Structure formats: C-alpha cells, structure tokens
Amino acid sequence: MTKATIEKITKSRCGLCGNARKKLTKTACCGNWICDDEGNYVIFSYARNCCSRNHRRFTLCPHHHEEKHKGDWTTCKECVADFSNTPEMCAWYGTNGYNFKKMPKPPAFKPTYCSKCDKRIVLPDGGYSDLCGVIRHDTEACDITEEERKKIIADYKSKEHN
Numbered sequence: 001m002t003k004a005t006i007e008k009i010t011k012s013r014c015g016l017c018g019n020a021r022k023k024l025t026k027t028a029c030c031g032n033w034i035c036d037d038e039g040n041y042v043i044f045s046y047a048r049n050c051c052s053r054n055h056r057r058f059t060l061c062p063h064h065h066e067e068k069h070k071g072d073w074t075t076c077k078e079c080v081a082d083f084s085n086t087p088e089m090c091a092w093y094g095t096n097g098y099n100f101k102k103m104p105k106p107p108a109f110k111p112t113y114c115s116k117c118d119k120r121i122v123l124p125d126g127g128y129s130d131l132c133g134v135i136r137h138d139t140e141a142c143d144i145t146e147e148e149r150k151k152i153i154a155d156y157k158s159k160e161h162n
C-alpha cells in the first residue's frame with residue numbers, strides 16, 4: 001500500500017460513526033463525509049442506524065442550511081425560533097450524536113409528563129401519543145377510554161373558541 005492510498009483511506013471515514021465504508025457522500029449542509037446509507041433504510045422501520053438520514057432528519061444543520069439562515073447553526077437564533085413549540089426536540093436536535101458539532105447552549109425546556117401516569121416522557125425517545133396537546137405514553141397502561149378521548153377533544157375545542 002502506498003502512502004497516498006493510506007491517506008485516502010483515513011480521510012474517507014464517516015464523520016459520525018467512523019466507518020470507512022466504500023460508499024461515502026458529502027453532506028450538502030456542512031460538507032462532512034458521511035455514510036451514504038440512505039438506500040439501506042427500510043421504510044417505516046424507524047431505524048436510526050443510517051448516518052446520512054439521521055443527520056438530515058434529526059439535526060438542525062440541514063434545516064439551517066435549507067432555510068438559508070446566516071452564520072453558524074450552533075448559535076443560530078432563527079433555528080431555535082423555528083422549533084420554539086418543541087424546545088426539548090430543538091435541544092436534542094442540536095446536541096444528539098448525529099451532529100458533527102453541537103450547540104454550546106441548547107434551549108431550556110420544561111420536561112413533559114404523561115397525562116395518565118405522571119412519569120416523565122422524553123420526547124426524542126418517542127413512544128407517546130399527542131392528542132390535542134395532551135401527551136401520554138403510547139402503551140396499554142396509559143391508554144385512555146373513549147370518554148376521556150372525547151373530553152380531551154371537547155376541552156381543546158372550547159379553549160380554541162375562547
């Protein structure tokens with residue numbers, strides 16, 4: 001192996017998982033090398049093992065790029081404003097392992113608690129249902145009756161009209 005070949009190999013590693021796969025692509029948003037594994041993704045599998053897809057779907061970097069915000073996304077106020085409804089998601093988008101660099105100051109957020117069992121729900125982990133902003137675990141134990149469902153919807157509608 002020549003020196004040049006060795007150099008080429010060390011350079012072409014995915015910036016997220018470190019894999020030196022044959023198929024690497026450069027991200028459009030930040031120009032980093034990343035596994036070109038989009039094609040491996042099984043639709044509706046919700047797998048989070050695809051580097052390029054994860055970066056595109058679960059970070060602020062591509063959003064910042066596509067919306068043509070100015071400056072660095074890690075300190076971008078516009079990005080935080082765009083996700084002001086879900087600051088917990090914004091903080092996660094800005095600091096999770098699908099990022100090449102992380103937000104130094106992710107937005108503060110109030111934790112979400114299940115409306116049924118009062119236990120904390122970590123929004124980025126999923127596994128919850130959101131009915132008119134009333135959030136609960138998406139499990140049998142935290143299921144709601146048809147009556148409760150109607151009440152939540154009625155409450156929501158009455159709030160909307162006042």
Ligand SMILES: [Zn+2]
Nearest residue numbers: 014017035051
């Ligand atoms: Zn990778």
Ligand SMILES: [Zn+2]
Nearest residue numbers: 027029030061
């Ligand atoms: Zn990026």
Ligand SMILES: [Zn+2]
Nearest residue numbers: 064069076079
């Ligand atoms: Zn931005």
Ligand SMILES: [Zn+2]
Nearest residue numbers: 114117137142
């Ligand atoms: Zn619950």
